[in-house]
Amino acid sequence: MRPIRIRTKTEEASAVYFPRDALRALKKYAGDSALIFTDENVFRLYGERMRESLPGAKIHVMPAGEAHKVPETLGGLLQAMAEAELTRASALVAVGGGVVGDLGGLAAALYMRGIRCIQVPTTLLAQVDSSVGGKTAVDFCGVKNLIGAFRQPEAVLVDGAFLQTLPAREILCGAGEIVKYAALDGALFDLLRERREDLCDSSFLSSVVPRCIAFKAEIVRRDPQESGLRRCLNLGHTTGHAIELSHPELSHGACVLYGILYESALAKRYLQCDEEYLSRLEALCKRALSAHAPGIDAAACARLARLDKKNRSAEQIAAVVPVRKGEFALLELAYEEYAHALNQIGEITC
Numbered sequence: 001m002r003p004i005r006i007r008t009k010t011e012e013a014s015a016v017y018f019p020r021d022a023l024r025a026l027k028k029y030a031g032d033s034a035l036i037f038t039d040e041n042v043f044r045l046y047g048e049r050m051r052e053s054l055p056g057a058k059i060h061v062m063p064a065g066e067a068h069k070v071p072e073t074l075g076g077l078l079q080a081m082a083e084a085e086l087t088r089a090s091a092l093v094a095v096g097g098g099v100v101g102d103l104g105g106l107a108a109a110l111y112m113r114g115i116r117c118i119q120v121p122t123t124l125l126a127q128v129d130s131s132v133g134g135k136t137a138v139d140f141c142g143v144k145n146l147i148g149a150f151r152q153p154e155a156v157l158v159d160g161a162f163l164q165t166l167p168a169r170e171i172l173c174g175a176g177e178i179v180k181y182a183a184l185d186g187a188l189f190d191l192l193r194e195r196r197e198d199l200c201d202s203s204f205l206s207s208v209v210p211r212c213i214a215f216k217a218e219i220v221r222r223d224p225q226e227s228g229l230r231r232c233l234n235l236g237h238t239t240g241h242a243i244e245l246s247h248p249e250l251s252h253g254a255c256v257l258y259g260i261l262y263e264s265a266l267a268k269r270y271l272q273c274d275e276e277y278l279s280r281l282e283a284l285c286k287r288a289l290s291a292h293a294p295g296i297d298a299a300a301c302a303r304l305a306r307l308d309k310k311n312r313s314a315e316q317i318a319a320v321v322p323v324r325k326g327e328f329a330l331l332e333l334a335y336e337e338y339a340h341a342l343n344q345i346g347e348i349t350c
């Protein structure tokens with residue numbers, strides 16, 4: 001498959017490659033001096049192969065999970081980079097999900113004011129979303145992604161084989177983002193509808209990853225620092241983040257799917273939209289969620305959505321919502337109105 005090249009206005013070049021074996025391909029992209037950064041789960045599964053792929057490189061392993069996406073872990077990684085005597089010409093290779101990618105990307109942006117970063121995303125979410133676009137971050141003071149930087153990785157190596165070891169919960173997590181892309185990209189919507197029986201099938205989902213990346217790459221090229229258009233990638237996320245806070249047992253992708261369901265209902269209520277299309281989009285979300293369908297506490301979500309950082313003021317809720325095939329709109333509502341509407345929409349069951 002041909003690489004997808006991203007050249008942003010700042011001329012920072014980045015490319016996404018689809019090698020048959022990403023770890024094997026590392027030698028070509030990482031160069032002679034590199035440090036591999038990964039988490040304990042990925043290391044357990046692929047550590048041996050990492051060693052074989054870059055025999056001279058040190059491997060720094062972090063504990064798995066969002067709870068460790070914090071400055072302390074970043075500090076540990078920067079120390080390992082210094083101890084490995086990385087130079088400006090060296091590369092940091094981040095092999096893992098979005099947590100490893102966000103942390104590794106930030107460390108590469110900071111060390112010596114920026115060294116090369118190679119991303120090898122191993123979760124569906126990281127392949128379809130977090131490894132592409134140059135957003136890096138750690139959580140701080142209990143706030144997600146409070147400290148970070150925009151910096152494009154030099155290369156992203158996407159390899160669907162990693163998904164074979166990924167638990168179903170993590171597949172659903174990526175599927176949520178894929179359905180989000182379908183709400184933005186009409187052709188992808190048609191394809192997912194046609195293949196709706198396969199929405200939980202990792203090889204089908206893997207086959208649409210390049211299309212999702214190409215879509216995101218084009219948005220990032222036009223708006224690298226999220227000053228306007230890039231906000232469309234937050235479709236479903238305003239209510240989705242609120243659901244994530246009130247239902248921590250759900251994966252991010254599942255929350256995004258519920259977020260799209262609520263925001264589609266809001267679009268029907270407040271905007272001129274294609275209701276038939278929205279009902280089809282809702283059916284896709286429900287199919288992807290299938291077995292994972294707890295009741296959602298709409299009142300708690302409304303309260304928490306008030307805290308979303310995309311809102312210009314706490315009295316106003318801003319959400320990118322689907323309206324027609326391939327079309328979205330920014331819906332801004334007074335908080336009271338939004339809370340009232342969510343309560344009226346009530347519990348959504350699949």
Ligand SMILES: NC(=O)c1ccc[n+]([C@@H]2O[C@H](COP(=O)([O-])OP(=O)(O)OC[C@H]3O[C@@H](n4cnc5c(N)ncnc54)[C@H](O)[C@@H]3O)[C@@H](O)[C@H]2O)c1
Nearest residue numbers: 041064065097098099100122123125126130135162165166
């Ligand atoms: N930078 C961005 O633009 C962006 C976009 C979306 C999300 N994110 C961030 O991404 C993070 C979430 O990423 P995630 O969902 O990949 O979570 P994650 O990195 O925590 O990975 C999920 C779990 O899967 C395990 N894992 C990873 N690859 C595996 C494999 N191939 N086989 C088996 N297990 C594997 C991990 O060890 C972890 O336990 C969040 O911190 C979020 O803020 C960033």
Ligand SMILES: [Zn+2]
Nearest residue numbers: 177237252256
């Ligand atoms: Zn997301």
